[in-house]
Amino acid sequence: MTEAETPSSTPPSARTTVNRYRWLAKYDKDTIHAILDAQPLCHVAFIHDGKPIVTPTMQWREGDRIYWHGAAAGRAMKASTSAEVCLCVSILDGFVMARAAFNFNVNHRSVMVFGKAEQVTDRAEKERQLKRMVDGYVAGQWDRLRPVTEAEMNATTILSLSLDEASAKVRTGHPEDNDADYDFPAWAGTIPIRFDVGEPIPDPRNLPGVEMPAGVKDFKIG
């Protein structure tokens, strides 16, 4: 254990301060941005009828803000708009098999963001953000698609959260056992986990002559 080590920078608020495994905490923007950009899947927690709910959705980032979207009529977007939320992005990088069960761990990169979710209400900005989301997956994709309709725009809510109250945790490397346990004859090591992108599967209903975009062929995640 390396509890004496200090985190890489200063937490921006009390609730953002990482307490458990605090030597893994990072508060610098480069680390936070890199994790958010590596994994669009996020989990957003909000309160509905006095009880916590967490829903998976896809996030994207611009500068110091993250964005996510959903059905305007849905519980998650309604309950989150202008409300306190907590958004978490987690990347599982491996299983850390230590010599003691207590030191079993996972290698991971995660970001937690707190704040009030703000709705993107401006029509042009909404479309610009949806285009950024789509193009973030596959460059140039938005302009290749059937143009968005007003009904679709109205059925979609985009929420956004400042990264002012964000923290990251990053664990890498070998197991960390208690000094005395290194004499214990158990196998220790890490099992790496990665996202693997498979071969794209064209829709059988694609029109003849329609070509797979380069951004689909080169798709990366993680």
Add this chain to the structure above:
Amino acid sequence: MTEAETPSSTPPSARTTVNRYRWLAKYDKDTIHAILDAQPLCHVAFIHDGKPIVTPTMQWREGDRIYWHGAAAGRAMKASTSAEVCLCVSILDGFVMARAAFNFNVNHRSVMVFGKAEQVTDRAEKERQLKRMVDGYVAGQWDRLRPVTEAEMNATTILSLSLDEASAKVRTGHPEDNDADYDFPAWAGTIPIRFDVGEPIPDPRNLPGVEMPAGVKDFKIG
């Protein structure tokens, strides 16, 4: 879209009822168990000081209950004990590139569980569950490790949640575009995403002659 399709069984409670993309909802135990067993990473939402927090942790299952553990002194476990929580397991299976941005989607398997988190207080049951967790990753691992100490047991809280209020969502297959959009000349298809387990990395401090367990060599996830 196939909104007219009905979910595969009946939701167990009002808040468990999936409303968005409800034709993807599944409430049968086999589906829910299979998703939980495929992905230990989960996100648990709880309320702390009146605000929502979501934290990533690892879950395991026995019968109709899920379990997770953490530092007894930590905010997450303290605020969750005997409190309402929402736990979510999400597996990202692919990106679904439709002909319209509005029909962009992800193939996924997810489970959401609601309920009051119950602490496992019985000493023997706590150890049995920790053994189940460790052995769930690598068969026979618990008995190979340095035995757990009382201090470690006391520093660990295990929480558990009934699967009575659980729902699943499963999306597979090709894009689903509006009928008229199938004439639009945009490429559509899916980009599959999988977890890939890398070659295990032995700790350089392993004692000579200590062998990698078979369960490490055969490790699977997803």
